[in-house]
Amino acid sequence: MTGEKKLVLVIDDDEDIRFTITEICSQAGLNAIAAPDGQKGLKLFIEKKPDIVLVDYHMPKIDGLATVKRIRKTDATIPVLVLTVDERQQIADAFLDAGATDFALKPIKAPDLISRININIKIGELLRASAREQKEIFVDKGINNATLRLIVNCLKATNSTLAIEDICREVSLAYPTVHRYLQYLVETGNAGFDIFYGCASKRGRPRNLYYLTDRGEAMSLDLSGQANH
Structure with missing residues (x-):
């Protein structure tokens, strides 16, 4: 990243995790501030106006889900990464229904966390641009335009079908996030999937391999047009 350092707000009741994340952020050229619970985190959020918020799920006083809901009532575009x-x-x-944008699984791995933070800061910038242009930020409950665009463009760029794991690697988003967006695309007729069972000598769980439908191809053009305005 160039210019002013991005500010990361970490809300987690575990002191060791707060220290670890702030150190990881510092080494990656990010500034970080931390709070031990949702109540203090919300206060810091309002005072410091961070570029992204990392929220723990299980916390005393105000848990992660309630914290995300309160953050989203204050700011519709801030990226929220759930730990x-x-x-x-x-x-x-x-x-996702409450307004989170992505997830990072514990125990935390520095490269994965930084990748998640960077892509979600980018998503936040795209959402703010949509807000400035008075465009719809959330196309459906738990589905935002910027993340949807990333996943649709990933599917469009491939000449073959993709498994969820492949898409996760390409867009640097967590499995539960990608799964939710693919489910939305399939339900709205913008994507389909083939079931891959593997060869007979390698039995295991079948995998869904996803692709854009003709309707999804048209949707990708519409999303690209929104990005270019």
Whole structure:
């Protein structure tokens, strides 16, 4: 990144995790401030106006889900990255519905965390641009325009079908986030999937391989047009 350092707000009740994340951010050229709970985190959020917020799920007083909801009432575009050990999709869906943009799983790995932070800061910038142009930021509950554009463009750029894991690597977003957006694209007819069972000698769980439909191709052009205005 160039210019002024981006500011990261970390809200987590674990002192060791707060220290670790602030150190990782510092080494990556980011500024970081931290709060031990949701109540103090919300106060810092209002005072310091960070570029991104990292929120722990399980916290006393105000848990992560309630914290995300309160942040989103104040700011519709700030990227919110949820820190959690819980990989259940229903938990991810609840956070996405509340306004979270992505997830980082504990234990934290520095390269993965920085990648998540950088891509979500970019998403935040795209959302703010949409807000300035008075365009729709959220196309549906838990689905924002900027993240949707990243995933649609990823599908459009490939000449073959992609598994969720492939898309996660390409766009640097967490599995639960990508899964939710693909589910939305399939439900709205913008994407489809083939089921891949593998060869007979390698039995295992079948994988869904996703692709854009003709409707999705048209959607990608529309999203690209929004980005260029």
